[in-house]
Amino acid sequence: MEIETTKIAGVLLIKPRVFADRRGFFMETYRHERYAEAGIEAPFVQDNLSRSVQGTLRGMHFQVNYPQGKLINVIQGEVFDVAVDLRTDSPTFGQWVGAHLSEENKHQLYVPPGMAHGYCVLSESADFLYKCTEVYHPEDEEILKWNDPDVAIDWPIDNPILSDKDQHNAKPLSAFQGRASSTR
Ligand SMILES: Cc1cn([C@H]2C[C@H](O)[C@@H](COP(=O)(O)OP(=O)(O)O[C@H]3O[C@H](C)C(=O)[C@H](O)[C@H]3O)O2)c(=O)[nH]c1=O
Numbered sequence: 001m002e003i004e005t006t007k008i009a010g011v012l013l014i015k016p017r018v019f020a021d022r023r024g025f026f027m028e029t030y031r032h033e034r035y036a037e038a039g040i041e042a043p044f045v046q047d048n049l050s051r052s053v054q055g056t057l058r059g060m061h062f063q064v065n066y067p068q069g070k071l072i073n074v075i076q077g078e079v080f081d082v083a084v085d086l087r088t089d090s091p092t093f094g095q096w097v098g099a100h101l102s103e104e105n106k107h108q109l110y111v112p113p114g115m116a117h118g119y120c121v122l123s124e125s126a127d128f129l130y131k132c133t134e135v136y137h138p139e140d141e142e143i144l145k146w147n148d149p150d151v152a153i154d155w156p157i158d159n160p161i162l163s164d165k166d167q168h169n170a171k172p173l174s175a176f177q178g179r180a181s182s183t184r
Helices: 032-037 164-168
Strands: 002-005 012-015 018-021 024-027 046-053 057-063 070-076 078-085 096-102 108-111 115-121 125-132 141-143
Touching: 057 078, 057 164, 070 078, 070 096, 078 108, 078 125, 096 108, 115 125
Parallel strands: none
Antiparallel strands: 002 012, 012 108, 018 024, 046 125, 057 115, 057 141, 070 108, 070 125, 078 096, 078 115
């Protein structure tokens, strides 16, 4: 598998080896020791699967005291997946990285703890399967505005379909400026 670093330390684009033959294909989507060599060492404790229709945007979510690392696969359709660095001690605080993940390219994105994460759906629908290094703590969740001008994510869609909370409970980057977001 190939691993590419990005401009945000810890955010990795992973291109697993795909074995295609007349039946279809086979790929390993995770192997502890191989991913640990790439720096993805924390054990994964929860897997999630969500399906979204075209034009959906989920994000930008993060857990403050129980930050989650996420290893992301798109098993149907195509998304634009984005991580925003909220580690207040990071030189790339407030910066973002995006990647097109799809059933076609089979690329993975690893988003380390300390990031706000979200994605928008470019295909008719998309199935988004991801591993997390911490379990869900709804009481601990914060939301960064998907279209915060100080982050200026270059989304490839306009007028996204948002959940009520992503529409009404999201905060600007400035709300998180001084707060230490743990990266444990
Ligand atoms: C995240 C989560 C949600 N839920 C329940 C809570 C709600 O009743 C329902 C939908 O939750 P929500 O609207 O928060 O789902 P997403 O908008 O996909 O949230 C995710 O969106 C972005 C992309 C992320 O990176 C996070 O993993 C996560 O915040 O599932 C659970 O039971 N367990 C969970 O781990």
